[in-house]
Amino acid sequence: MKNLLRTLKANRGFLVFLLGLAVFRTAVADWNPIPTASMRPTLLEGDVVLVNRLAYDLKLPLTDVVLLHLDEPRRGDVVTFSSPKDGTRLIKRVVGLPGDRVAMHGNVVLLNRQPLAYDGARTQGETVAPGWVVDAVRQTENLAGHPHAVQWLPALAARRDVDEFTVPPGHYFMLGDNRDNSEDSRFIGTVPRERLIGRAHHVLVAADWLGEDGWRLAPRFGRWASAIQ
Template structure:
């Protein structure tokens, strides 16, 4: 055993260093669901900066040093407070913000957001399950981005005003009617934020009519997120 470890010491140190790099500095995150459509698609792999907000003890949520403040509009990966599942969502509410929703319209600090460039497109909830989807540009203060609504799907489109607690954030998926986000899991403590996703690294189309297909989406490779 000792001989094996000695002979493979360089490789084992490389694996250890690589693991620490992924858990403390930078990571990549495959997108398995439609909760961030149209911004992110199933089959995308996003690059995540784990040092965007905090330096953490590797493999933990323990913050060693705060580095920067999360911003409204950032796309973040997180450990869900409702069970630890890794999710990817967008920050729409900062600590102290008052958040409400009426008929799918987000209301921030008493002001309903504007939704421009509305258009109807076809969308597949699953292979062989087409639905009509409405896409628009949501005008968050200081940040505009695409969102999607599914009028024919039952979803939580209304909630009473709440104030985001100190050091916590309110997150939503861009696919508003198909996302498990702060409407269901509550606000997210800062230490649960893993990092900020800023680019699609690679992308593949793996949802064909038969439920499985693997074809590169070349036009999405190395594209910046907004």
């Protein structure tokens, strides 16, 4: 016990730093690496995004206990949250707000029975695994005045239709921008507000760690400190 106390005393500065960092990351701001392609082309594997944990709620540090609502999520926000299915941390885009009527028909999102506008269709190769490249169709989706890029992968089997339903109170309908390669509200259901972690607003740093020739690590300096659309 004495040895433990001496060790703690000798390293108290470092321990205070770790505690402060933990409080900061759980209550104020966090950084979140992107491990999958579900938000392509907006976010790429190897991006590290900066997350504002005070965007919507003030929470008790080191917990998920909400102390105060600060703001409301908006359509088009890119948010991190804990999956209502299994608790996995995910990052998706807010598409449907509480009370919205949401549907999808052939990849077209309908909000309150009005289809979103899409323009600028173009096709390019997309690497979905080392050595496996498929055609990706990219367009600009206008979500309530918030234009952003989305893509579809016609070669993959995917869920492209959702029957109309109303988003429950206090819940949000989330979609990945890579519509044919995203486990989002089409599969995990709507996301309760208390599971929201924060809003991702900038790419902090980025590296290309998966190329056509296998694993690699190369900085993507052009994406560093870039705003998320």
